[in-house]
Amino acid sequence: MSDGPSPKPELFDQVVNLCKRRGFVFQSAEIYGGFRSTYDYGPVGVLMLRNVKDAWWRTMVQRRHDVVGLDTAILGPPQIWEASGHLQNFTDPLVDCRECGQRFREDTLNDPGTCPNCGSTDSFTEARNFNLMFKTQAGPVTGSGADAYLRPETAQGMFVNYANVQTSTRKKPPFGIAQIGKSFRNEITPGNFVFRTREFEQMEMEYFVPPDEAAKWYEYWCNERLNWYIELGISPDLLRLRPHEDDELSHYSSSTSDIEFLFPWGWGELEGIANRGDYDLQQHAEHSGKALDFYDQANEVRYVPYVIEPAAGATRTMMAFLMAAYDTDTVNDDERTVLRLHPSIAPFTVAVLPLSKKPQLMEPAQKLFSELAEHFSTDFDETQAIGRRYRRQDEIGTPYCVTFDFDSLDDEAVTIRYRDTMEQVRIPITGVVQWLRDNL
Numbered sequence: 001m002s003d004g005p006s007p008k009p010e011l012f013d014q015v016v017n018l019c020k021r022r023g024f025v026f027q028s029a030e031i032y033g034g035f036r037s038t039y040d041y042g043p044v045g046v047l048m049l050r051n052v053k054d055a056w057w058r059t060m061v062q063r064r065h066d067v068v069g070l071d072t073a074i075l076g077p078p079q080i081w082e083a084s085g086h087l088q089n090f091t092d093p094l095v096d097c098r099e100c101g102q103r104f105r106e107d108t109l110n111d112p113g114t115c116p117n118c119g120s121t122d123s124f125t126e127a128r129n130f131n132l133m134f135k136t137q138a139g140p141v142t143g144s145g146a147d148a149y150l151r152p153e154t155a156q157g158m159f160v161n162y163a164n165v166q167t168s169t170r171k172k173p174p175f176g177i178a179q180i181g182k183s184f185r186n187e188i189t190p191g192n193f194v195f196r197t198r199e200f201e202q203m204e205m206e207y208f209v210p211p212d213e214a215a216k217w218y219e220y221w222c223n224e225r226l227n228w229y230i231e232l233g234i235s236p237d238l239l240r241l242r243p244h245e246d247d248e249l250s251h252y253s254s255s256t257s258d259i260e261f262l263f264p265w266g267w268g269e270l271e272g273i274a275n276r277g278d279y280d281l282q283q284h285a286e287h288s289g290k291a292l293d294f295y296d297q298a299n300e301v302r303y304v305p306y307v308i309e310p311a312a313g314a315t316r317t318m319m320a321f322l323m324a325a326y327d328t329d330t331v332n333d334d335e336r337t338v339l340r341l342h343p344s345i346a347p348f349t350v351a352v353l354p355l356s357k358k359p360q361l362m363e364p365a366q367k368l369f370s371e372l373a374e375h376f377s378t379d380f381d382e383t384q385a386i387g388r389r390y391r392r393q394d395e396i397g398t399p400y401c402v403t404f405d406f407d408s409l410d411d412e413a414v415t416i417r418y419r420d421t422m423e424q425v426r427i428p429i430t431g432v433v434q435w436l437r438d439n440l
């Protein structure tokens with residue numbers, strides 16, 4: 001058996017540089033020196049991130065009659081986090097170096113006796129539990145009654161709405177509630193670009209099942225979720241499903257597996273799939289005093305559903321897609337950078353490139369742009385020499401470029417160029433939409 005691919009450390013800087021150069025991701029507040037591991041998504045990044053979220057939503061909600069969507073508040077009262085256990089347990093062990101004052105997460109230090117910043121030995125304080133939730137206050141009056149928290153995960157919004165959703169939709173287990181949205185964690189050591197940030201986006205689904213079916217559905221969702229990344233173009237040898245060891249499991253979870261991707265620094269989590277049992281609904285029922293269960297009329301039993309949760313990170317996943325797609329090849333002795341992104345997550349599906357800025361080409365090219373833009377995410381670029389424009393589209397992963405040239409005025413046809421092979425075909429202008437549909 002082969003050992004599989006090795007991590008490529010050089011890929012990290014290549015992708016980070018490309019992100020800045022082409023407008024995928026910018027450091028937040030960059031003109032002020034940047035702000036604490038926060039990032040802004042640029043003109044092409046925002047398109048790609050939206051595509052990643054749409055691809056997840058299509059698979060997890062749109063194509064399923066057993067899963068419904070939800071969008072819950074980011075701000076929440078302490079009661080939610082008391083019941084969920086986050087106030088008590090959502091902590092990382094924090095140590096300070098007495099010499100240089102830097103702080104670290106003890107469980108991520110390679111050598112817990114040596115400070116990675118200043119090299120001092122035995123300079124760390126005792127580890128103390130640091131809660132990762134951002135606390136704020138809601139309203140103009142301070143005091144404990146005004147305490148509020150930014151959610152550290154989207155999941156609890158789905159648990160506290162279990163009864164609202166179940167009664168309004170009449171869904172019966174097995175059924176799921178899915179949500180995409182921002183989460184906030186005051187990470188001690190954010191880093192590796194957008195892999196670990198304090199503000200990020202999650203894509204989570206809570207699948208409520210009869211308790212005796214939980215093991216079956218857990219297996220099912222592990223497979224479904226792994227296949228999602230493969231179908232969107234990540235090579236299977238860059239992915240693995242890693243079951244948690246017993247000592248890694250949360251106290252309420254009977255089984256958890258992580259889907260991991262081979263990042264430039266090694267394997268890292270993209271998504272966790274957990275069998276959470278009935279822990280969450282039981283906790284919220286107890287703390288709120290509201291019944292959160294299900295009466296199965298056919299079998300005349302009442303039970304609290306078990307939950308299988310596939311929890312993925314949208315921003316982290318976008319980074320994995322970028323890293324998996326990054327490639328270089330040689331064209332006419334020049335190195336070409338190309339993002340071999342799956343068409344459904346590429347920022348643009350197609351770009352219209354008029355060969356010249358002369359009005360006789362610009363006008364019909366703009367008309368073609370308007371027609372394509374009704375159907376596809378379409379770019380329009382008239383700026384530089386055509387070769388440079390092709391390179392730019394290759395670098396942002398646009399699968400097809402449509403070139404409008406002077407011959408187009410006579411033969412009413414355009415040239416379509418495919419990103420991966422650079423092959424070109426001539427197609428009547430009226431057939432471009434259909435051609436793209438057939439070839440995507």
Ligand code: ATP
Pocket residue numbers: 153185187194195196197198199200201202269270271272311312313314315316317
């Ligand atoms: P990690 O072990 O990397 O801290 P986790 O196990 O705490 O992650 P979960 O709580 O399972 O993560 O969250 C689900 C997903 O949300 C993760 O798989 C990841 O993709 C994403 N995620 C979690 N924390 C962050 C973060 N700080 N920045 C970006 N994405 C994150």
